[in-house]
Structure formats: C-alpha cells, structure tokens
Amino acid sequence: MPTIQAEKLREIGQALLVAHGVPEEEAATVARHCVAANLAGHDSHGVIMLPNYIERVRVGHIVPGAPFTIVQESPTTTVVDGNWGFGYVINERAMALTIEKAETSNIAATTVFRQGHVGRLASYPLMAARAGMIGMAWADSGRSPKGVAPFGGRTARLGTNPWAMAVPSDLDGPFCMDFATSAVAMGKIKLAEARGQEIPLGWVVDKDGDLTADPKGINGGALLPLGGPGEGYKGTALAAMGEIFCGILTGLGFGVEPSGRHNDGCFLIAIKVEAFRPLLSFRQEVADFAHYLKDTPPAKGSQGVLYPGEIEHRQETKRGAEGIEIEEATWAKLGALAQAGGIAERLGFAG
Numbered sequence: 001m002p003t004i005q006a007e008k009l010r011e012i013g014q015a016l017l018v019a020h021g022v023p024e025e026e027a028a029t030v031a032r033h034c035v036a037a038n039l040a041g042h043d044s045h046g047v048i049m050l051p052n053y054i055e056r057v058r059v060g061h062i063v064p065g066a067p068f069t070i071v072q073e074s075p076t077t078t079v080v081d082g083n084w085g086f087g088y089v090i091n092e093r094a095m096a097l098t099i100e101k102a103e104t105s106n107i108a109a110t111t112v113f114r115q116g117h118v119g120r121l122a123s124y125p126l127m128a129a130r131a132g133m134i135g136m137a138w139a140d141s142g143r144s145p146k147g148v149a150p151f152g153g154r155t156a157r158l159g160t161n162p163w164a165m166a167v168p169s170d171l172d173g174p175f176c177m178d179f180a181t182s183a184v185a186m187g188k189i190k191l192a193e194a195r196g197q198e199i200p201l202g203w204v205v206d207k208d209g210d211l212t213a214d215p216k217g218i219n220g221g222a223l224l225p226l227g228g229p230g231e232g233y234k235g236t237a238l239a240a241m242g243e244i245f246c247g248i249l250t251g252l253g254f255g256v257e258p259s260g261r262h263n264d265g266c267f268l269i270a271i272k273v274e275a276f277r278p279l280l281s282f283r284q285e286v287a288d289f290a291h292y293l294k295d296t297p298p299a300k301g302s303q304g305v306l307y308p309g310e311i312e313h314r315q316e317t318k319r320g321a322e323g324i325e326i327e328e329a330t331w332a333k334l335g336a337l338a339q340a341g342g343i344a345e346r347l348g349f350a351g
Helices: 006-019 024-039 047-058 087-105 123-130 186-195 228-248 279-294 310-322 328-340
Strands: 069-073 077-085 107-115 133-140 163-167 175-179 265-272
Touching: 006 024, 006 047, 006 328, 024 047, 024 087, 024 123, 024 310, 047 186, 047 328, 077 087, 087 107, 087 123, 087 133, 087 265, 123 133, 123 163, 123 175, 123 265, 133 228, 175 279, 186 328, 228 265
Parallel strands: 077 107
Antiparallel strands: 069 077, 107 265, 133 163, 133 265, 163 175
16 A cells, blocks of 8 residues: 655645646645544545545535535524535534634534535534634534434434544643444445455444445445444434434434435534633643543553543554555545546656
C-alpha cells in the first residue's frame, strides 16, 4: 500500500474534487475533513470516500456551492436547510453558528437537514471543545437507504446513527467519544471489502439472517446494532433516539425514500463551560480524571486503559509523522479519477 503524507493527500483530494466540478474552497474543506479522519485512524471516513462523493456530485445528489439557508431561529436555536450541499461544508458552518450563539447565550442547539455525508462526526464537537465548550453531535441518514437491523430483526430499518461528544481539557489530545449506534460503521465493512479482509462475527448478518465474516454479506443483509446478537437492544434504543433527534425533529422523517439520495440529518449542541464553572479548573479536572482512569491496573492481556479519544490522538501523531497508508483499491480509484480529470501527471499518478 502506498504511504502518503497528510499534506500531499489533502492536495490530491482537493484537486480531484475541483477537477470534477467542486468550488476550490469547498473542495479544500472536504479534503481537510477526509484526511483528518485518515490521520485519526478512521480510514473508513477518509479519502476512500472521495470517489463516492464525486459520483454523488455527478448524479446530482450533492450540489456544490449550495446555499446555507436558516429556516427558523431564536437566540439559542437554529434550523438549517443545507440545500443538498456537502455535509462537511454545511455542518461545519452550522456548528460554528451554534458555538457563536452559545458564546452569548451559554447553550445553543441546531438542527440541519438536506445535506450530504458529514464524515467523521467527532469533527464538529471538537470545534466546540477548542472554543472552551462541551460539544455534541448526533447524525442519521434521513430517508436514504438503511443498513442496520433493529434488535430482534434481520432486515435493515435504521441508520448507523453515530453520536459524538467532546470536552475541553489540558490533555495533549482531545477527550472525546464518537461511535456508531450499530455494531460498527458501514464504512468499516466497505474498507474491509476493499482490503480483502474478513470481518468479526457479530457485525453483519447476510440475506438469510446468518452471521457472516464476509464483508460482501452486507449486500442483501444488514449490520447488527451496537451490542450485537446479545445486547443489541441498547444500540437499537440509541439508534431510535438518533432517528427522532436527527430525522423526525429535523423534519426529514423516517423510513426510506426510493431515490436513494443520501441525506444526513444532524442535531448539534454547544454548552459554554464557564456558564457552570471556571474553564481553567474544568480543563484541569478533566485531565486529572483521564489520568485517574489510566492509573487503573491493566486487565490480563491488556496494555492498559485509554481515555476516550486517546487512541485517535496517538494515531494522528504517528500518521502525521510517518504518513498515511492507502489501500491499493482506493489508490487505484483516485488515480482513475485523476486521469479522468486530466490531472494525473500533476498529482503524481502518471506512469
């Protein structure tokens, strides 16, 4: 697999998007988010998604340059219509507005509808954490095709509906959580397929309702909810709440609309820490709490406890220095897009 430095990968991603009709500034935002996901070790949300986004632009499912429309607002709330723009662009702007309102009013919330895939969800709460706030983001896929079977079922009725939170701290890396309410994110199934790898039993059932280690079994099958075959009712409950906050509250609704247009609905919150206690002491105590967790004697076979977000911080440090490995199948797709856009030689794909 080729190993590419993050800066070069951002350059490639931006150039590919521009070559296929995306405005320069939006292309830079999308590429930045994708490469940030790769740096954090979440390759399922990294540059592997670029061919998919370019195809969605081609068929009109994503609209480059779409307006950001505020449908309804108050001093503490906002309803945003993304008009089918890039989720990275719309959702980042929506989170920035939420933070701005919380700066004045201490807490603010925003719903966003009609936007493309928002990528790694932690990106948005981390914006709040950098501003001295607690941030939260929840997302679902509106009425686009579903991938997750509710507990007790074998066909898909729910989205992966990820949930993320981040808090400011004095740690070297961010203290944050970000996970799908399914057993695993759909992108990790696609990543395993691209790499020719098996998946753990308990992630997917095939079209016959049987557990499978073959990532291709997702075709006609379904992801299982968080908790898997034994305790998937927990993931189902979280996913159902995600549908309510991000699908029903936003007005997107539930179920599947036949066109297949991907449509991330989001619910965002920013909470100003200083509305409750001094920020400096809060940051220090969060760090102290993380160290308290890490001081736990390790379980047998474990290398010890990691605080939420630590593994991503370690990956970002390592990959930032050593580069990011890109699987051959993805690299070939990026090269083909560069050839189609007439920029292969400039980006180093020629030959």
